[in-house]
Amino acid sequence: MTGVTEIPTVRLPGDVAMPMLGLGTWQADGGRCYEAVRHALRRGYRHIDTATMYRNESDVGRAVRDSGVPRNDVFITTKLPPSHSGRERATIEESLRRLGTEYVDLWLIHWPPGGRAHPEVWRELLAARDAGLARAVGVSNYSLRQLDELTQATGETPALNQIPWSPPEHDPGLLAGHRERGVVLEGYSPFKGSDLRHPTLRAIADGYGVSPAQVVLRWHLQHRIVVIPKSVTPARVDENFDVLGFALTDAEMARIDGLRGR
Numbered sequence: 264m265t266g267v268t269e270i271p272t273v274r275l276p277g278d279v280a281m282p283m284l285g286l287g288t289w290q291a292d293g294g295r296c297y298e299a300v301r302h303a304l305r306r307g308y309r310h311i312d313t314a315t316m317y318r319n320e321s322d323v324g325r326a327v328r329d330s331g332v333p334r335n336d337v338f339i340t341t342k343l344p345p346s347h348s349g350r351e352r353a354t355i356e357e358s359l360r361r362l363g364t365e366y367v368d369l370w371l372i373h374w375p376p377g378g379r380a381h382p383e384v385w386r387e388l389l390a391a392r393d394a395g396l397a398r399a400v401g402v403s404n405y406s407l408r409q410l411d412e413l414t415q416a417t418g419e420t421p422a423l424n425q426i427p428w429s430p431p432e433h434d435p436g437l438l439a440g441h442r443e444r445g446v447v448l449e450g451y452s453p454f455k456g457s458d459l460r461h462p463t464l465r466a467i468a469d470g471y472g473v474s475p476a477q478v479v480l481r482w483h484l485q486h487r488i489v490v491i492p493k494s495v496t497p498a499r500v501d502e503n504f505d506v507l508g509f510a511l512t513d514a515e516m517a518r519i520d521g522l523r524g525r
């Protein structure tokens with residue numbers, strides 16, 4: 264047992280506390296998204312990841328409102344589609360309208376527009392933050408070089424970079440590069456990137472009486488990587504949140520790190 268009973272948080276600039284485990288909602292449509300978010304909030308999740316491109320912001324917003332959980336107890340992320348460059352302010356205003364909220368906790372550029380950093384788009388995110396529409400701003404799918412380009416152009420480094428992360432994708436150099444820059448690393452597709460039947464994950468999971476999926480999420484948290492597993496299946500939504508009752512040893516962490524590229 265770890266003794267930890269609450270999902271840990273990481274601090275983003277502006278003293279914004281971000282729960283390190285959240286619910287992903289890509290490919291969760293309409294009613295299924297609504298029910299998954301309602302279930303997750305009942306279970307204790309306080310962090311929901313959506314995006315304009317997921318077309319489910321209204322379902323997320325309705326679920327948060329209907330849950331009775333105070334808005335400021337839930338951390339909501341949404342994302343600017345790269346094709347909306349030049350229409351940043353209108354896009355965040357639309358997101359807020361659909362979410363039924365006056366601010367999001369985190370607004371990200373979903374992908375580098377046209378594969379390039381585009382500091383002028385980043386400037387618009389900073390302006391939206393300064394206008395109080397987002398408490399923190401960051402990016403997704405940016406390289407370290409592209410992060411540096413934004414910092415050099417504006418003097419402001421993205422709070423966070425959301426990129427794929429799972430044991431086979433583990434890259435200590437890339438993780439260190441984010442830490443050196445003070446950029447929080449948020450990992451997406453923790454399961455799609457993993458082989459949940461891998462014998463190493465299964466053996467470690469069996470030792471604790473948990474599932475390989477829970478081992479993967481626990482591994483993210485012990486690396487201090489924010490993780491946002493998606494599920495629309497209530498039992499899995501519960502399972503993915505139930506990762507505080509065991510702790511991986513240093514040797515087990517190293518074995519999972521060793522799945523890189525496999």
Ligand SMILES: NC(=O)c1ccc[n+]([C@@H]2O[C@H](COP(=O)([O-])OP(=O)(O)OC[C@H]3O[C@@H](n4cnc5c(N)ncnc54)[C@H](OP(=O)(O)O)[C@@H]3O)[C@@H](O)[C@H]2O)c1
Nearest residue numbers: 287288289403451452453454455476492493494495496499
């Ligand atoms: N910024 C980006 O470009 C980007 C890209 C991709 C994803 N994301 C974000 O990251 C989130 C997570 O990534 P993802 O949706 O790609 O993939 P994921 O969370 O790695 O995997 C989701 C899949 O795993 C299944 N699953 C969930 N819990 C499970 C468990 N305990 N055991 C076995 N299978 C389980 C889900 O099924 P059911 O739902 O049927 O239960 C679903 O098929 C997304 O939802 C999205 O919010 C961001």
